Amino acid sequence: MDALVYRCLLLVWFLSYMAAVYLALHMVVARFSRAPDSRLLWFFSVVTSPLTRPVRALMPPGTPDGRVRLITLLVLVTLWIGTRALLGTLGGVVIG
Numbered sequence: 001m002d003a004l005v006y007r008c009l010l011l012v013w014f015l016s017y018m019a020a021v022y023l024a025l026h027m028v029v030a031r032f033s034r035a036p037d038s039r040l041l042w043f044f045s046v047v048t049s050p051l052t053r054p055v056r057a058l059m060p061p062g063t064p065d066g067r068v069r070l071i072t073l074l075v076l077v078t079l080w081i082g083t084r085a086l087l088g089t090l091g092g093v094v095i096g
Contacts, residue, residue, distance in 0.1 A: 002090065005090070006087070006090055009083050009086055009087050009090070010087065012079070012083050013080060013083040013084055013087060016076050016077075016079040016080040016083060017080050019048075019051050019076050020073060020076040020077050020080055022044070022047055022048055022051075023048050023051055023052075023069060023072060023073045023076060024073060025044060026044035026045065026047070026048045026069065027066070027069050027070070027073065029041055029044050030044070030065075030066070030069070048069070048072075051072055051076070052065075052068050052069060052072045055068055055071050055072045055075065056068050059071070
């Protein structure tokens with residue numbers, strides 16, 4: 001049972017890390033993009049829209065995209081650090 005919990009936490013840790021990296025890259029591209037119809041901006045908006053959609057539903061209507069992305073990034077980083085702390089408390093579970 002400990003190995004299953006450890007593997008699930010490891011998966012959540014990795015996915016939250018990757019999601020935070022992609023969202024941070026989206027924020028950088030949105031900040032420095034000169035053209036609003038840029039292909040790179042479109043790519044990051046397609047990749048990160050499933051991440052920001054739940055946060056946007058909780059925010060009041062008309063909240064700027066930059067604020068939604070920032071709050072989503074804070075949630076993802078908190079999840080990333082929290083799962084890392086849980087993995088640390090479990091110690092090195094022997095898998096195999």
